[in-house]
């Protein structure tokens with residue numbers, strides 16, 4: 001019998017979500033993975049198609065053009081940047097580089113589903129600190145959860161799946177309480193959707209803090225989820241640790257090219273983000289008007305606190321052709337999509353008897 005590491009025993013394999021379905025053949029919508037409903041811009045597709053002509057070659061392992069474009073965009077040195085196949089890969093690399101059996105990783109819960117899995121794979125232990133009643137990070141409790149075994153703290157802002165952002169002041173005071181040998185990962189996958197002036201900006205925070213690293217992605221606001229590109233901003237020793245753990249040639253040439261083209265077309269893409277933010281405001285407003293107590297959200301999704309009704313609600317949405325992400329016993333996360341999709345979801349929410 002083949003034997004695997006014992007830490008694998010507790011790891012839950014990722015479960016693929018249900019594709020939307022509807023018996024009457026009318027359109028269906030996937031609001032379960034926080035994707036961007038808009039396809040890549042024509043110019044981005046054209047650049048990626050051109051890059052596909054050299055797919056007989058390995059990609060540029062150093063992803064230099066992409067790193068240089070990010071470097072200019074954020075005014076950070078290339079040596080402070082790394083890319084990988086999605087920001088989730090960077091999360092895995094950072095944990096693999098920092099943790100092993102006996103170590104602890106502190107993060108708020110509920111948060112991104114990949115966190116417990118990525119921590120378990122290293123053999124380390126998750127220390128999950130409950131969110132406050134309004135679905136925000138409880139930094140007092142997180143500071144109290146630090147021990148001399150803590151190696152990494154994960155901070156997700158806006159928090160997936162609940163939506164609120166971490167404010168700059170609260171994170172700065174928390175960072176002051178974190179020992180300098182503990183790595184703090186600020187996961188800003190939904191950063192571009194934030195419209196809260198008090199929000200933290202990870203790229204500003206990392207500059208004078210060697211133990212802070214920021215993760216961002218092209219999957220959400222830039223609409224390139226299928227290309228699989230994310231980036232990390234951190235000090236050179238952190239970036240070097242990521243590079244040592246990275247798979248060689250992980251980010252394909254088409255993905256690198258699409259990411260560069262998207263940064264060049266950023267103004268146009270951010271107009272789409274603006275449209276999604278407007279839809280978010282509308283959806284949250286209509287849910288609250290219908291009596292739903294939804295937390296504030298600064299991401300491209302909204303949290304529905306459904307408790308024991310979660311699965312039944314997700315099934316009701318599915319029957320209307322809208323797939324959403326249920327977290328049984330707790331609530332459901334619903335991505336903000338195109339207006340027709342949001343209308344269909346709002347119809348389900350309005351007619352739901354509570």
Ligand code: PMP
Pocket residue numbers: 033034085086087088089112156160187189216217218219225228229230
């Ligand atoms: N962080 C958070 C908080 C996310 O919600 C996601 C995607 N669901 C990711 C990271 C990973 O995104 P990707 O790997 O596509 O960059």
